[in-house]
Amino acid sequence: MEYNPREIEKKWKKYWDEHQVYQVTHQSDKPKYYVLDMFPYPSGAGLHVGHPLGYIASDIYARFMRHKGYNVLHPMGYDAFGLPAEQYAIQTGIHPATATTENIARYRAQLENIGFSYDWSRELKTCDPDYYRWTQWIFLQLFEHYYDQDADKAVPISELVARFERSGSFGVHAACTQPSAFSATEWKAMSPKAKDDVLMNYRLAYRQVTYVNWCEALGTVLANDEVKDGVSERGGHPVERKPMLQWLLRITAYAERLLRDLDTLEWSDSMKKMQSNWIGRSEGAQLFFPIEGSDKKLEIFTTRADTIFGATFMVLAPEHDWVKELTTTDNAESVNAYLKYTNARSDRERMAEKEITGVALGSHAINPFNGERIPIWISEYVLKDYGTGAIMAVPSDDDRDYKFAQYFGLPIVEIIDKSAFPDATRQDKVGVMINSDFLTGMQVPQAIEATLKRIEEMGIGKRQINYKLRDAIYSRQRYWGEPFPIIYDPEGVAHAMKVEDLPLELPELEDFQPSGGGKSPLARHEEWVDLPNGWRRETDTMPGFAGSSWYFLRYMDPHNDQAFASQDAINYWKDVDLYIGGTEHAVGHLMYARFWNKFLYDKGLVPVVEPFRKLVNQGMIQGVIEYLYLQKEKVDGASRFVSAELVEDHGDGFAKIPIHVEFVEDYGSPNSFINKKGIEQFIEWRPEFRNAIFECSQGVYQNGVFTSKNGGKDSRMVTVSEVGKMSKRYFNVINPDDVVEEYGADCFRLYEMFLGPLEQAKPWDTKGIDGVSKFLRKFWSLFFNEKGEWIVTDEAPSREELKTLHQCIKKIHDDLERFSLNTCVSGFMIATNELRRLNTSKRAILEPMTVLLAPFAPHLSEELWHRLGNSTTVVKAAFPQWSEEYLREDSVTYPVSINGKKRATVDLPVGMPVPEIETAALEMPEVKKWLEGLTVRKTIVVPGRMINIVAN
Template identity: 55%
Template structure:
């Protein structure tokens, strides 16, 4: 039989499904290994060749680990909530569940035909009530928890309530909103509503009025990571700042642990760095400035408390709550105008006009706590309401933004730090501020003469002793906005009583997504769920109408895979104790500030409440690179319907046009297919070179409009899944971004046919001999075993493919058809060319799957040699080779080299200074 990939692949895919070959057991004496892919959002476009890249790599690893005796958990599911299905629903009225189900079916069919070794019995879909019950359950736990900075973990809210009832909030050190001190008596005297409101300051899932990213086009708020460059990540619509009452998750409570945890996990340095920046820890001090003529104070955060003597003005963000209070009558109009203007600017405008310095004086003065001097208070939008306290002390001498502002509005500049190799100078002559932390303090009272670093610690102590501030740490990370005004998401398990939110009883979960007549907001602007009839509890309390964001369902899905059919709990303790955490996680690095932040937070919380077994969810993370498109171009001679081949285009005035890559093979255009593509090309003429039309090419994003989208289906039909699997790996290092280019796929296909032939005679009959293998054959095999294992374990999936090729090429040259070689080779191939390996294994006379057969053991005695062919170089340049025994003493080797015939012409007339012999590597002769 010839290599018939279609028949073989169908047969084994069916076998695997019927026999549940890849079923993972929660009880097993074997060591466990958990390999996870980031689950996909099932879009209408289906899979393109970029998706399977990571899936194939993880599949190879999973299969390899099974051969090595591990009980492997390798599940797949769907991140099924998402905007596209909902936008489609708005346009067509089709329920998003219907669209989603259809898309999932297509994804499944595409995944199946590539032959992944998923345990499909563990599939999860985030939109399935059976699954999102646990998303809702987790939300309830978050609602009922607060973060105790003393024990440094989440604690039950009852503990807090008990503490309040006993001692008020004295002695409570929590991650919370600013809360006035109160006593036990005060607490006990409060009504329920007041108590609930107060508790809201502490809950890890809380409802609060906050500045949010509002996207009018999508009709919803977005989290910070869902906004890129001032527009929505999905759809690219403008985003505004708006104050709204929203659910948030107090992820900031975990900022330090999220930062520390990064040092304990095996992720790429770059993605850790992105997360560190996103968390944005900075050390500094909080300093209180009194306001002249007011009782209020302005609290500022600064990383440079040492420059406090150089603070010559203050700036409040336009959103700052004290602006109204402190603005003087004669400045009021100007300030109001400015504040209104600044607030209404879109994020996008604000970002693109960064260079433009704007601001207005409020008329009020702050008092520098060190000098007692009055400094003017301004408002300007270069101070952000979302960072620190939304207020700064401006030190124009040593901060470039303050410097620009001072110059613009002619505010005084004082030098307080002097570079060590410089003399103090008049700031009026400066062209830029001196921002460096190197230097000595001047004009700075009690810290004069100190180095910046000493000055910082000294001044913080002084500030604390005099009680006008304290040393503190600030994070850029914001709490995660957790409500969306959309239909297609998890409903909150929340109802409202007396306008205060309460969670529904856990026994009532899941709160199922209700039907609505339209997937749009109501006339009064409420979210779509407000359209549902009887959207209230049995007692008649109204239900929350927001839904949860996309990251809700994906933040804990890896835990649910451990025990996905459990209807009593999220997952059993036994399952969690067995699987612990994900050992290897594969996915794109675009999730660095979204999913990978939220999932770590989610997991840490579940760890705190004692159900997740590990503090970190993903032990090792690999980011597969993006597959870019490779577009092809034809060159139309301007004003004609003639197309000129690439090499001749310089002779004409031409326009390059994208051409569908399906009409192009190895950059040669199928002119007939091109003519039939579109009516306008029916009569196209071609100017050929060497009888061919050669297309130009370029690497671009894969997109429909560029006609460069490669869908794996047609490749599977033509070459088979095994070829696709090998080829995607052969493309290059897993983590590199690389263009998709089918030009090399033939080579991989040839390799598989060649492999098949090893097991078959010239009449295509299976023909394997039981003869003893030669030393040479064994050496070829064992060199491959060593290299393949080494490559897979260091995730170098591309080089393993070359190793297979070398091995098969060598065995073909040796005309080897011996069972002693070909049987281990079939196992060796199984992680990559899984279908063929199964078929060969069966042809070799075995019952059942090759999947759990032990990986061939590398035996070094087969590859060891007693001689080595040394490259001999003279002054570092390789000149000839000499074969010497590996155990030859250096002196003898040196002698052998110098006496070698080929050496004479390099030594002649020169002196041999030195000979370096590196055993089993190289011999270098230094001559002068």
């Protein structure tokens, strides 16, 4: 019987489907285990070979846990709203829903092709009204709650209103945008609009003016990665920062808990660190600086209050509200010019900028401690959204301030003597204070404390904890997202829609071009926007992270129409035990989802404070991008491509044109090239280049004719290979279907795992897949003779065979537990080679081997399992147990090193006492030879490991 993956795989997929092998319910006595893959966005390019890496790993683990007796929830669905579908709609007129449905169908088929053990009855998509009904519902809950810092949880806003009516804002400790103080009487006297404005300060979902990247020419708001060098990536139009009234989520209210609870998670340290750095908690002081000739006081935040005597200038963010009034007439021109410059730059560009820029406003602040006048500047290195958007600059003890002061010739006053710490950096909090009045002589930590105390005594500020984390902007001026269940009365006050009226469905639209003035396309749909009573709907939609912030809960009970999920289901499944996905979600999705879960926990709707217990990050499988060099200037009206080895000076004067990787030979290697056939395929693909010149080292190809230079015949055009994202735009997407078609799904699964450690990024390459394919055939052939006849016997296995089996069980089990799936595959290969050497065909060995392999190669294992005479699925078989008895070794091969260099090896019995090992080693002739003329100083023996002799 030949191993025929195509036939076998088809057969067992059908069986699993018909027998609903992977369907689970929460009505079970078994312990639960929830394995989740990060939500895919169904892109138009389809699934590429990089996506399944994590899915295969999680599938293997899910299957492993089933073998171990768990009730495993392993679902899949789609993050189906998003920008790409909308852009595609703008270009083609195809409705985003249509394109998304098609993409999902394709994803589903591709996923099914790989043999995943998903419970497809739980499949969901965020653009389904039955789903986004609950996204809208959660949003309304956020809208109707505020964060009470005394209770340290979310509380209904109605309770805040009751409090205001009772005693005004007195004694309220709540997360808010702008603190305000008013009495109960004042509150009651406020207009509905004024009350709404106050409540907006507290709501967990609230409206505020924020800045967006506005592109007038495209009439739309752009994502940061659509902006390159201050212009739109598409079309190169100018982009500016535009203020806009938008919805935000008050994630900062949860900053402390998001930080604190990281400790409880089984995530990598690097992932936790990224999250904690993103939250960016810092303890310091809020401090007010009087302004010369004004009664206003400039608020700053500093973690280094101790350095106040070294503050020689102030820096404001260019968007700071006071910039205009602090600019003197003399400086107006330069300030305006500078504002014009920064207005065209994104935050990211500003942070990455090495060049030092800035301009003085002309006015001065007064140092509250020594009364000195210090000039106020603006610079792009200070960001509006961080702290108060204003800093006191201490060039002696901050790098950026130092460079700024040097560049502009501002004074630098040394205030800390760090001579006792020669390795300390400028910002290290060490040393003794000098030139600092009452602080002089103190150690830095002591000085920080003393300054804080003094600030509070003087009433010029207070201790404050600041977070880098910012509230999440929740509005998108787009069509393809969840509509906000919000209506505005004629005063502009936002009202929640009634929960019974959800979902608020996206209305049909023909044209997806943005409406003018930064409004979403929905704004044009007047019948939908304008309600009969004169009220209007919100026309923005929710961002991509809305639907993905809670989807893990919906999988627990995906068809519920009474709640986002039943309490029964939530209390059984609780949380995700294993979450696999990429590090690109480190601070976005993972932070938002934790935030939503905590909010729902505060509401008593979920039983756990953290949604994702264990997180494993799979590395990205990258693609190779192949480019041809195209000369920027045409030659006699014709485009000219030049073989890469002929291009000098880093390709100045050339553009790199991405080329379809299928045309390229030796794809991915430094010598990758396209031959004559490749050139022809390229021309057919890009007909605008049909008359182009292709210059190779040995000749020139044009219009189907190759003209040789110096008699050479080689028409290869060397391409430039770069490792990068696998993406439609680079024409380098490799479809898993093609690999499955050629080698089978089992082989594809094993090969993806065999490529290397799960966490590591690696470029896709099919070199080596033959080895895995061979292994599967070898494994199969243990069960059959050359004639294809079944040869498995019930004979008792030998000790050697048992040892191989039990070693393999232990290895697979241990490696699975630490997600070392690549070494599992090697382990299978080693065991199979060993069993072939032993001519094993005994059921007692092969049956457990089949179960071991089942998580990795489920189709093949299922086939063999049934041929072994089992009538139920291998999916439900118990995972084999290993026994130490078979693993015991009689002797150990010790490496014998002399001065740390291995010189010989020696076999010694297990359990030999250390002195005897030493003697045995010293008596070895090889050792004696090396020790000639030397004196042995020391012998180090690690029993079972190694021997090292130190001699000189």
